[in-house]
Amino acid sequence: MPLQNHANPFGELVATSARGTLMGNRGCLHDADRRIRASFVGKRWIVCLLQFRNRRRPVMSPGRYTELFFLDEATGLAAGHRPCAECQRERYLLFRHHWAAGNPGLAGSPEPSAGVMDAALHADRLDGRRRRTFVADLADLPAGVMVALPGDEVPVLVLPDGLRAWSFDGYGPRLPRRNFVRVRVLTPYTVVRAVAGGFPVGLHPSAA
Numbered sequence: 001m002p003l004q005n006h007a008n009p010f011g012e013l014v015a016t017s018a019r020g021t022l023m024g025n026r027g028c029l030h031d032a033d034r035r036i037r038a039s040f041v042g043k044r045w046i047v048c049l050l051q052f053r054n055r056r057r058p059v060m061s062p063g064r065y066t067e068l069f070f071l072d073e074a075t076g077l078a079a080g081h082r083p084c085a086e087c088q089r090e091r092y093l094l095f096r097h098h099w100a101a102g103n104p105g106l107a108g109s110p111e112p113s114a115g116v117m118d119a120a121l122h123a124d125r126l127d128g129r130r131r132r133t134f135v136a137d138l139a140d141l142p143a144g145v146m147v148a149l150p151g152d153e154v155p156v157l158v159l160p161d162g163l164r165a166w167s168f169d170g171y172g173p174r175l176p177r178r179n180f181v182r183v184r185v186l187t188p189y190t191v192v193r194a195v196a197g198g199f200p201v202g203l204h205p206s207a208a
Contacts, residue, residue, distance in 0.1 A: 001015075002015040002016050002017045003015060003034055003059065003060060004035070004036045005030075005036070005059070005060065005066060005067060005068050005069060006018065006020060006068070006069045006070075006168060007024075007068050007069070007070055007075065007076070007081075008075070008079065008155065008166075008168070009074075009075050009078035009079060009146040009155035009166055009186045009187075010078075010079070010131060010155065010186060011039075011078075011079040011080050011125065011131055013029070013036055013039070013068065014168070016168045018071075018167075018168035018169050019069070020050075020069030020070045020071055020072075020075075020168075021050070021070070021072055021204060022047050022048065022049065022050065022069070022070045022072065022073060022076055022202075023047075023048045023049065023050050023067055023068065023069055023070070024045070024046050024047040024048050024067075024068045024069075024070060024076055024081050024084070025045075025046060025048070025065040025066055025067060025068055026039075026040040026042070026044070026045040026046075026066075026068065026081070027040060027041025027042045027044070027065055027066070028041055028063060028064060028065050028066055029041060029066040030060045030066045032062050034059075034060040036066070039129070043118040043119055043121070044114070044118050045079075045080050045081040045082065045118070045121070045122075045125075046081055046082060046083070046084040046085075047070060047073060047076035047077070047081045047082065047083050047084060047088065048084040048086075048087050048088065049084075049087045049088060052086075052087040053087075071166070071167075071168060071169075071170065071204050072202055072203050072204040072207075073091075073201055073202030073203070074144055074145075074146060074157055074187075074201045074202065074203055074204075074207075075146070075166070077144075077145075077146075077187055077188075077191050077195075078145070078146035078155070078186045078187045080121065080124075080125035080126075080188055082095055082099075082117065082118075082121060082191075083095045085114055091202075092114075094200075095194065095199055096111065096112065096117065097110070098194040098195070098197045098198055098199035099112075099117060099190065099191070099193075099194040099199070100112050101194075101197050102190065102193030102194045102196065102197040103120065103190045103193055103194070106120040106190065107120075120190060121188060121190065121191070124188040124189055124190045124191075125188045132188070133148075133184050133186055134184075134185050134189055135182055135183070135184055135185070136182070136183065136185050137179070137180070137181075137182060137183075138158070138177065138178060138179050138180075138181045138182070138183050139180070141158050141185065141192065141196075142158070142192065142195045142196040143158055143159050143160045143195075144157075144158065144195050144199075144200075144201030144203070145157075145158050145185060145186075145187040145191075145192050145195055145201075146158070146166065146185075146186040146187050147183040147184060147185050147186060148183065148184045148186060149163075149181065149183055150181065150182065150183065154166070155186060156175070156183075157171055157203070157207060158177070159174075159177070159207065161174065161177070162174040162175055162176055162177045163175040163176070163177055164206075164207055169206075170204050170205075170206030170207075171204060171206045171207045
């Protein structure tokens with residue numbers, strides 16, 4: 001039976017047999033029976049590699065962090081996570097560079113600590129314990145962010161030449177990019193600024 005540890009772009013955790021291309025965590029969210037009991041613990045939400053230094057352990061071990069899975073980096077970022085500073089060191093440094101440049105008032109320096117970024121990202125992704133989103137013109141959004149179109153709660157990936165509906169298995173056929181449309185942006189605002197400034201978001205092969 002699939003475990004409830006796959007994250008969608010809304011940040012929700014869902015049970016599915018689909019396989020992700022990245023892993024991550026936001027603390028220990030499960031009990032001894034591997035049932036999800038919390039949506040997050042703490043402010044450190046990260047995206048990790050599936051394999052790193054031959055480390056192996058049972059998924060959802062008692063008392064250990066809950067292994068979460070993402071379709072791709074675009075999904076992880078939209079869900080409110082950032083690249084891991086250990087297993088994704090180069091991606092983390094690149095993300096930090098663009099995040100700091102796009103959010104100088106929050107960063108405080110060109111090389112903010114992980115704690116500074118995590119605190120800002122936590123405030124950006126949640127309003128209390130509810131998901132925080134914002135509304136923007138589709139024309140103003142960079143490729144690599146996730147949105148929800150008006151009247152539709154299906155997550156959609158923004159690309160230069162169109163849109164792709166998201167699913168746990170991959171992206172659907174290309175849809176026209178209607179730039180005049182106002183959309184609900186799922187990717188946190190400070191991350192959108194990092195992407196707009198040049199951070200290259202990793203995408204599932206189905207987005208090609």
